[in-house]
Amino acid sequence: SRFEYVKTFELPGADALLPDTWLVVRLDGRAFSRFTDVHALRKPNDLRGLALMNAAAGRVFEELGGAVVCAYGHSDEYSFVLPPRADLYGRRASKIVSSITSVFTAAYVWNWPRYFDEVPLQYPPSFDGRVVVYPQTQHLRHYLSWRQADAHINNQYNTCFWALVHSGLEPSDAQRALRGTQTAQKNELLFSRFDINYNRLPQIFRKGSFLFRQASGGGAKGAEDTISSKGRTPGTETSRSDPGTGTCEIVAHEEHCSDWCGKVQASFRKNLVCIHQDIIAESFWQSHSYLLD
Amino acid sequence: SRFEYVKTFELPGADALLPDTWLVVRLDGRAFSRFTDVHALRKPNDLRGLALMNAAAGRVFEELGGAVVCAYGHSDEYSFVLPPRADLYGRRASKIVSSITSVFTAAYVWNWPRYFDEVPLQYPPSFDGRVVVYPQTQHLRHYLSWRQADAHINNQYNTCFWALVHSGLEPSDAQRALRGTQTAQKNELLFSRFDINYNRLPQIFRKGSFLFRQASGGGAKGAEDTISSKGRTPGTETSRSDPGTGTCEIVAHEEHCSDWCGKVQASFRKNLVCIHQDIIAESFWQSHSYLLD
Amino acid sequence: SRFEYVKTFELPGADALLPDTWLVVRLDGRAFSRFTDVHALRKPNDLRGLALMNAAAGRVFEELGGAVVCAYGHSDEYSFVLPPRADLYGRRASKIVSSITSVFTAAYVWNWPRYFDEVPLQYPPSFDGRVVVYPQTQHLRHYLSWRQADAHINNQYNTCFWALVHSGLEPSDAQRALRGTQTAQKNELLFSRFDINYNRLPQIFRKGSFLFRQASGGGAKGAEDTISSKGRTPGTETSRSDPGTGTCEIVAHEEHCSDWCGKVQASFRKNLVCIHQDIIAESFWQSHSYLLD
Amino acid sequence: SRFEYVKTFELPGADALLPDTWLVVRLDGRAFSRFTDVHALRKPNDLRGLALMNAAAGRVFEELGGAVVCAYGHSDEYSFVLPPRADLYGRRASKIVSSITSVFTAAYVWNWPRYFDEVPLQYPPSFDGRVVVYPQTQHLRHYLSWRQADAHINNQYNTCFWALVHSGLEPSDAQRALRGTQTAQKNELLFSRFDINYNRLPQIFRKGSFLFRQASGGGAKGAEDTISSKGRTPGTETSRSDPGTGTCEIVAHEEHCSDWCGKVQASFRKNLVCIHQDIIAESFWQSHSYLLD
């Protein structure tokens, strides 16, 4: 038709991402402060919510074929890593960002009842997305480290904050009590006041979730990862919050940690795994160097 | 942390859309050929599917406040129009495209059971999105005309194609029969062979769906639009397909047309309306010029 | 060769400017504070320098065929206007900006001896360039108004500043004397202290230079413009600086204004003209509306 | 002024180049087929022209401080390499491309009489520019290899072509004679028909020109490079074209090769050198690895 000329304004080339670079698509829940409130997610971490995020991320791997190499998520965000060789949609930014965001969103809403069966969804939650280009592998490593360090800092703060609030402080007082405290002080506070050993909290809370495909034929390694994906080492003593209050939800979660992670893992094709380990240190990448090739 | 520098690669300015231009965000179902097959949507048009698309589009108006002026959809696609003054997310392309795509997707999945209660969702459907920048109002008018002309051409072809197939032709024979035919010939074929008067098919099939907010205080105009949103004029004779085959679904839909549109309309806030009219001609825009100001 | 793949990183589409929009390429002298010092240009305005800028701009019109509609310059800057229909280099930003900057620069250096024959060029001067996209004609009008308003403000300030400095003030004292003064006060100062009627200074100083092609066949209009391009109306009394100091160069220039403009004009093809008028008001555009079509 | 809002359309961020990547700015003479004809440059290579290009490139190093690491040129083109750490103009593409193009152009025009004193410039020549982003050092190496391989292929072809034409063939016949010939065949033709040993032609023709700053304190290395920058090894037998024709300009140039290169070198600050060596092989980069750090 004579109107077709408007198609020329699409300028698809204007959208093309630099070849031979790492691409990271990061999604973040839109207004999840409200969403988690309305649906009464447990504070500071809700295992069901994290499991649902991981299940939705797994769906992205499934739908986008081999384009996604690994992914990292915590809180209401998830980052998907596409390797330099990726040619998904000819590297058109809009198509990549919108498709990944849409697949993730659809899976989140669709799987909601599987993870929150007792909690009806009040309204459909959504995510924003962006794509970031990293020229060197070192940048990608640092990106993942940045997100995991962030997960740790937020989680430690939130654990203290909610422990204080659950123990009866006003939110504003809890905030004031934590202002300017360092890592060591926060751990000390958790231990001395709430009998919580921060380092024994579920790994999924402290380390976030890292999804990737096992190297094919990596039998032994697979097994190992699967174990660690359960989020705790058997025989680990569990931390304890003040049994007197009964309100702190930290412990309750932990006990079900491997159940939830197992449920997520069961929804994946067998070579996709979700682990909760340190991905900042060299050691992880030495044993998974194929992810960065 | 020392990793934070990676944030500087986001270059949000690189993403900013030209000020004072019309923005169109167009979504399109990813692999809906397969999705509509797997879920046995009626051919060539499924009123439940169109109604669900319209409901999802309504949710975008609701979530994005005043940023969206109007929207047009047909088949598995929807275009959202943001006016030159729009400052949504500082006009950052990724945030706009990903958020609209995500809100739409979430609403589509969430509302699925309301429109397809008898058809369980087999897997979560998704959409891609893109944003196009139009400098002049004339371009926007032409964009909408382009999509509506496309809707008409596709619908007319598909109506013929499925009538032929339902009447017993192999798809490849139906395709051959239609090759090179003009509009008039297709209408003639529908009428002579299937007793279908194309121009009396439901407007929602022929014109697609146009969503917009009523001018405030436009009492009379609102009423009028609401009527037309029912997709047919009272007293119109309905077209009839070959009653012998019983397989053609064209008529069946039509009867429920106003029911489905009514259900969608009921899900909207009261000043948002969905109509199925010609938006190519001047006349519509003369009575709705405030949308283009 | 096996190295050719690197060509694919050029992503020319990434560079394409939105169709059907006004493009403005603005050049600005790099470090002209130093360049004008080293070459002892007259302060605040050097007619030879302005004439050379205009001659260089004329060369851009000549080399880029019909792509440039009009141009506006003052001080060390020049803006070239490309109409919405322009398809120069397929609207690739880099090619447009670099070519216009290069043609201008080459002409500036090449023509230097013609305008500064007594002043040898000490080193080659250069310009930076950028392209700005304007969706509507109104934006373009405002752009040109912005530059002309800027020219006026700077010129008025500089005229006062240099008059004060020439009269013996230290630069820092001149600056202090002018801080916070309004237009009317500056004119008053020029008149009362230096007997300079600001509004009678050469138009080229106060209005800058506007280049465009005459409408073909516009005989009368052409003549009129040519007259005004001489920069003063015959019979106008000239302003006078303090004859006692002898250092103020303002008057000296003025007398040669039409000579310099005539020399530039003579270097142009006959339908290209350079005028020094108000381009903010409607009136100019009413008589030159074809430039904006 | 109320017009200042138009400045917001500049979107400088839209222009920012990805951090931590190699940038290559490539300039190319606009319509140099005509320019070299009009000014009767020697065919296929004019030492004066190449020397002028190199001198202009040297000026870019001088004006842009440490931002440029090295540069490579041949024919009417020059590529400037900015390292990943470069922060010139905050990595704004337009400013970088336009400034480098302008500095180069200005120096080319300004230096013209120094290299072509007997040939008056008929009109000011100009260049276009573009910037290309390379994420990895390997890409940059390949880029430079691509340009040098191109220089070789073009030069070999042009040497044959002009030898044939100078010997009396029509251009179209020379073209036909060369169609489909391989490197070895072209060398054979030069040797057997014109007594030209291709590999003994001046290195500047076969290898192009590479400019860089010597590592500070690299005494020995500097000396070596300076020798090689003379473009021939002492004692090398010169090739000879058919002395009967007298028209082939190939030999004539060679004899003055070191003179011209010396003149260019003399115009540089002492640590900037221009060499004519193989930059494809590893060996060069092993001894100049600091350029790639």
Ligand SMILES: Nc1nc2c(ncn2[C@H]2C[C@H](O)[C@@H](COP(=O)(O)OP(=O)(O)OP(=O)(O)O)O2)c(=O)[nH]1
């Ligand atoms: N109760 C609870 N809240 C969570 C959990 N995970 C995330 N959230 C909440 C905490 C934060 O309020 C919010 C994430 O912070 P954001 O910075 O992404 O803010 P929000 O999503 O509200 O706004 P945004 O649209 O991203 O700018 O989600 C959880 O496991 N339990």
Ligand SMILES: Nc1nc2c(ncn2[C@H]2C[C@H](O)[C@@H](COP(=O)(O)OP(=O)(O)OP(=O)(O)O)O2)c(=O)[nH]1
């Ligand atoms: N049966 C049925 N199919 C429909 C209806 N609306 C859309 N579809 C199908 C017909 C087409 O196969 C498909 C839309 O065509 P597209 O060009 O968007 O292709 P598709 O989504 O398969 O691929 P894409 O990912 O968009 O490239 O959706 C409907 O109401 N009923």
Ligand SMILES: Nc1nc2c(ncn2[C@H]2C[C@H](O)[C@@H](COP(=O)(O)OP(=O)(O)OP(=O)(O)O)O2)c(=O)[nH]1
């Ligand atoms: N004496 C004299 N100076 C002039 C004339 N026209 C322009 N200039 C000088 C005054 C300013 O110092 C300079 C223009 O100001 P800019 O803001 O463009 O600064 P400049 O070019 O130094 O730096 P830049 O590289 O543009 O950031 O050129 C003139 O006619 N006579």
Ligand SMILES: Nc1nc2c(ncn2[C@H]2C[C@H](O)[C@@H](COP(=O)(O)OP(=O)(O)OP(=O)(O)O)O2)c(=O)[nH]1
């Ligand atoms: N005679 C002579 N010509 C040369 C020399 N170096 C370059 N040229 C000419 C040969 C080519 O015609 C031209 C360079 O080819 P280009 O592909 O850059 O074409 P041209 O500049 O004409 O067009 P363009 O504006 O770059 O698309 O310059 C030289 O040393 N001697």
Ligand SMILES: O=P(O)(O)OP(=O)(O)OP(=O)(O)O
């Ligand atoms: O955490 P981010 O990167 O999403 O940071 P933000 O403060 O939410 O900013 P935005 O989403 O607007 O980029």
Ligand SMILES: O=P(O)(O)OP(=O)(O)OP(=O)(O)O
């Ligand atoms: O209808 P469109 O614009 O989506 O066209 P397409 O052929 O699907 O192309 P793409 O989605 O890759 O732009």
Ligand SMILES: O=P(O)(O)OP(=O)(O)OP(=O)(O)O
């Ligand atoms: O007058 P401009 O626009 O050149 O403004 P500036 O302050 O010189 O800034 P830049 O040249 O860096 O855009």
Ligand SMILES: O=P(O)(O)OP(=O)(O)OP(=O)(O)O
């Ligand atoms: O050699 P290039 O890259 O300049 O190639 P071209 O064919 O001249 O193309 P363009 O200059 O238009 O990119």
Ligand SMILES: [Mg+2]
């Ligand atoms: Mg955010």
Ligand SMILES: [Mg+2]
């Ligand atoms: Mg969020």
Ligand SMILES: [Mg+2]
């Ligand atoms: Mg978040």
Ligand SMILES: [Mg+2]
């Ligand atoms: Mg598509």
Ligand SMILES: [Mg+2]
């Ligand atoms: Mg589709």
Ligand SMILES: [Mg+2]
């Ligand atoms: Mg479609």
Ligand SMILES: [Mg+2]
């Ligand atoms: Mg500037």
Ligand SMILES: [Mg+2]
């Ligand atoms: Mg300047």
